[in-house]
Amino acid sequence: MSVAESTATSDSTRGEPGAATESEPGQPEQRRILRTEVPGPRSRELQQRRTAAVPVGMGVVLPVFIERAGGGVLVDVDGNHLIDFASGIAVTSVGASAPEVVSRVQEQVARFTHTCFMVTEYDGYVAVAERLNALTPGDHDKRTALFTTGAEAVENAVKVARHATGRTEVVVFDHAYHGRTMMAMAMTAKEMPYKAGFGPFPGHVHRAPFPYVLRWPTGPENAAAEALAALEELLEEVGPQEVAAIVVEPVQGEGGFIVPAPGFLAGVQEVAKRHGIVFVADEVQAGLGRTGTVYASEFEGIVPDLVCSAKALGGGLPLSAVTGRAELMEAVHAGGLGGTYAGNPVACAAALGALSMIEEGGLLEAARHIEQVARGVLEPLAQEVPTIAEVRGRGAMLAMEFVRPGSLEPAPEVAKAVAARCHEQGVVVLVCGTYGNVIRLLPPLVIGDELLADGLAVLAEAVREAS
The missing domain is CATH 3.90.1150.10 (Aspartate Aminotransferase, domain 1)
Structure with missing residues (x-):
């Protein structure tokens, strides 16, 4: 029984x-x-x-x-x-x-619930940014901008990449999911239920094969190399000098929890670096402890130029982030990033509790x-x-x-x-x-x-x- x-x-x-x-x-x-x-x-x-x-x-x-x-x-x-x-x-x-989240939220709610960080500032936003700058892969100088949802983080990563590079095109992958807003839907692969009936979608998005090991036509041993060759071919068709960003989930989420073939992510990073393309890791679902490391990118030792965080970040409250190389993040003019609720103080308080648990709670x-x-x-x-x-x-x-x-x-x-x-x-x-x-x-x-x-x-x- x-x-x-x-x-x-x-x-x-x-x-x-x-x-x-x-x-x-x-x-x-x-x-x-x-x-x-x-x-x-x-x-x-x-x-x-x-x-x-x-x-x-x-x-x-x-x-x-x-x-x-x-x-x-x-x-x-x-x-x-x-x-x-x-x-x-x-x-x-x-x-x-979680008590660590609840107590911080209660304390913050009693102080104030909102000011809009772009109007008057508060230390919780800065503290979350500092923690993410330290936790995301790589020891380079970083900056973090906070938002509300995972899709919003993805769209802002695209904005940063385009502004910093002066390029327009974005490359994503088969089976990808990046969110439900219009640009994120254009980047998402699955038609039903996410995209059906909502088009037309923003352009300048190109899709490359993802090394889905189980279903790779010529066998799993060929998946990484052939997927990278297909990516290179796509870039030649589009013109690598026109591509602002390559966006990839280190472990695909809605597409089926697909772990890429070994070596693929490192190969994508090398391709992006060679062509001056911003390499963006969408860690919205896989990041912040879910895979047994703080970020899933760590499994192959890759260091993305920009990292999108959300979901687990807010401990149940809506909060997302784009963390990236300082020279990229600082390229956007004042007022070019933000949002009324972006980095809400209550959500930031929750995030500090959640991050402490992830880092120090085993x-x-x-x-x-x-x-x-x-x-x-x-x-x-x-x-x-x-x-x-x-x-x-x-x-x-x-x-x-x-x-x-x-x-x-x-x-x-x-x-x-x-x-x-x-x-x-x-x-x-x-x-x-x-x-x-x-x-x-x-x-x-x-x-x-x-x-x-x-x-x-x-x-x-x-x-x-x-x-």
Whole structure:
């Protein structure tokens, strides 16, 4: 009998929704508890209100309404304790109510909530910039500008690259995801649901092949070299002297948690340097501890000219950043960068708490431990279940890709069925991938071993059932 089943049938844990005891002050009990079906009656009632008030374009993975959250658990309005393998899409890496974040936010809210950094300044913005200047790869002189969303960071990186170089063209890659604003959508590869019906998009964006090792036509051993040759060919067609930036995710996110073939990122950096092109690392999803290093770029020792950070940066509050070489960042005239909410003081306070946890709280080691534990379950499962083509990823950024047995034909119906079964059993997982056939795991880095093991057991059983 599962933890959830034993809890749900025990008289000692029945009660009103949310009545479960807490393992520590402010944190929900770190166990999977199912008091109702998922979604439960109160969530379904609230979903009816949502349907009447919110457009259908704002999709939802799991229609449950959350009352509180912390550690590796989400507590819904029906009292169900769900295991969080999503982290709000890699946002709550330090947990959804981490004391280090909460205390700083409370203190800042009591002081002031907003002034606009471009009107009057505050030290929290400067402190976050200093921390990012120190944490991003490379020991060169850097500057950081803060924004609000990942897409906004990506667009501002393009602005900086164009202004600094006087060039117009931007090179991105197959399977890339860079955001939902118009320029970011132009840079994003996947049509549905992100781009369908929203064009035309800004021009001057060119797409090169990404070395998707599993699916490289001539075999994985050729992926890096052939992808780099294709990049060089594209640059010759466009004219390298016209290219302002090459933008790449060190581990692709929405495209399917694709880890590039070894040597590819270093090769892209060399190509960019040779042609005077700004090399931009979009670390929005992979950065800030998620892969077991502060930035995923560190795995191949690359030093990007500009780094985009977001998601985990704000500890759950909206904050993003572009950090880069001082000569590039300083090329933009005063007033050319910014935004009304850019670097909001409350979000900066949250970021300082989150960054302290990532640097000093053992979370890099935790990400590597999560990978070890998860691979110990998922890799044997892949040997057992023929629909799993590959288990891949780095740190606590892991994925399984599903195919039809004996081929590489994508099996999105299997991924969808796996996710649905996990959700029924109180484990929140996400589907991604260009073909919609990938289950991705993004647990909070603070998740406990027992909770992680329970969630993985539910996932493994869901895979067996769906396959």
